[in-house]
Amino acid sequence: KAGVTQTPRYLIKTRGQQVTLSCSPISGHRSVSWYQQTPGQGLQFLFEYFSETQRNKGNFPGRFSGRQFSNSRSEMNVSTLELGDSALYLCASNPAGEGNIQYFGAGTRLSVL
Amino acid sequence: DAKTTQPTSMDCAEGRAANLPCNHSTISGNEYVYWYRQIHSQGPQYIIHGLKNNETNEMASLIITEDRKSSTLILPHATLRDTAVYYCIVRPYGGATNKLIFGTGTLLAVQP
Numbered sequence: 001k002a003g004v005t006q007t008p009r010y011l012i013k014t015r016g017q018q019v020t021l022s023c024s025p026i027s028g029h030r031s032v033s034w035y036q037q038t039p040g041q042g043l044q045f046l047f048e049y050f051s052e053t054q055r056n057k058g059n060f061p062g063r064f065s066g067r068q069f070s071n072s073r074s075e076m077n078v079s080t081l082e083l084g085d086s087a088l089y090l091c092a093s094n095p096a097g098e099g100n101i102q103y104f105g106a107g108t109r110l111s112v113l
Numbered sequence: 114d115a116k117t118t119q120p121t122s123m124d125c126a127e128g129r130a131a132n133l134p135c136n137h138s139t140i141s142g143n144e145y146v147y148w149y150r151q152i153h154s155q156g157p158q159y160i161i162h163g164l165k166n167n168e169t170n171e172m173a174s175l176i177i178t179e180d181r182k183s184s185t186l187i188l189p190h191a192t193l194r195d196t197a198v199y200y201c202i203v204r205p206y207g208g209a210t211n212k213l214i215f216g217t218g219t220l221l222a223v224q225p
Contacts, residue, residue, distance in 0.1 A: 004156070031211050043157070043200075043215035056210040090156050094211045100147070100204065102213060104156030 002026065004105035006091050012111045018079040021108045025072050025093030032074040033102065034066060037088040046089075049074055078110075086112045117201045122220040125195075131188040133219050135201030138182040145206045146177060146184045150197040151218070157200065160186065164206070191223045 005024040013019050025032050033056075034046040045058040049068035066076040072093075078085055088109050092102035118136040125131040137146065148160040161168055161175045163184075168175045174187040188195055200218040 033211055033213075035213075035215075042217055043213075045212050045214065048210060048212055056212050058212075088154075092156070092211075092213075100206065100208070100211045100213070101159050101162070102149075102157070102211060103159065106156050 004091055004093050004103055006089075006105035006108050008108060009106065010109050010111075012113060013081050014113050015081055015083060017081050018077060019081060019110060020075055020077045021089055021091075021110070023074045023076075023091030023093075023105060025074070025091075026095070026103055029093035029095045029103070030072050031094040031096075032068055032072065033092045033094070034074070034076050035090040035092065036060070037090060037107070038084075038086070043090070046076065081112045083112050086110060117203055117216050119199070119201055119216060119219045121217065122222065124222050124224055125188075125191045127193060127223050127225050128190055131191040131195065131221055131223070133186040133188075133199050133201075133221060134183065135186070136183045137201070137203045140181050140203050141205075143205050144203045146175065147202045147204065147213075148173070148175065148186045149200045149202065149213075149215075150195075151200070152194075152197040157215075160199075162206075191221075193223050193225060195221065196223045197221060 031050045033048040037043045048056040063079045068074045088107045090107045092104045147162040149157040151157045163175045177184045198218040
C-alpha cells in the first residue's frame with residue numbers, strides 16, 4: 001500500500017507570493033491533517049479535514065487555508081507569504097477506527113526568500 | 114489534552130536497550146499514551162500506544178505505571194537507525210478529531 005504522498009518535496013518562493021501544497025492520503029483514509037514544523041515552534045497543528053469538511057483548525061492566520069476533495073486528496077494554500085512561513089509542512093492521514101494513529105508524509109520544505 | 118514532560122536528549126549505545134521516559138501526571142481516565150518518532154528530515158512515524166496495560170509490538174514496548182502518571186518507551190536493541198526525536202503524546206482515543214499536540218520530544222542519539 002502506498003504511503004502518504006506530498007508534492008512538491010521542495011519549494012522556493014518569495015515574500016508576497018502564494019503557494020499551494022498537495023497531499024494524497026493512503027488509499028481508504030478519509031481524514032487528512034496538516035502540520036507546520038519550524039525550529040522555533042516545533043510541530044504545530046494547522047487544520048484537519050474529514051469527508052471534505054474542515055473539522056478542526058489550529059491557531060494560524062487566515063492566510064493559511066486548505067481544502068479536501070471527494071477522493072480525500074487535500075491541498076493547503078498560503079497566501080501573501082512571509083519569511084516566517086519557511087517551514088516543513090507535513091500532511092498526515094488517518095483511517096477510521098484506528099484511534100488517531102496518524103500516518104505522515106515526508107513533507108514539503110518551503111523556503112520563503 | 115494532558116501535558117507531557119520528556120528529557121531533552123538521551124544517549125544509548127548501539128545494541129543496548131533505550132528507555133525513554135515520559136511524565137504525564139495530569140492524564141485523564143480516557144486518555145491514551147501515544148509515541149511517535151521523527152527521524153531527521155522525515156515525517157513523524159507512529160510507534161505504539163496504550164491505555165494502562167503494558168503494550169508490545171514489533172518496534173517497541175510501552176510500560177505505563179499503575180497510577181498512569183508516567184510511562185517508558187523501550188527500544189530493546191537500539192540501532193543507529195533509531196536515532197530520532199521521540200514524542201510522547203497524551204490524548205483521548207478516537208473522538209471527533211485526530212489532532213495531535215506535539216511537545217519538544219526527546220532526541221535519542223544511538224552511539225556506535
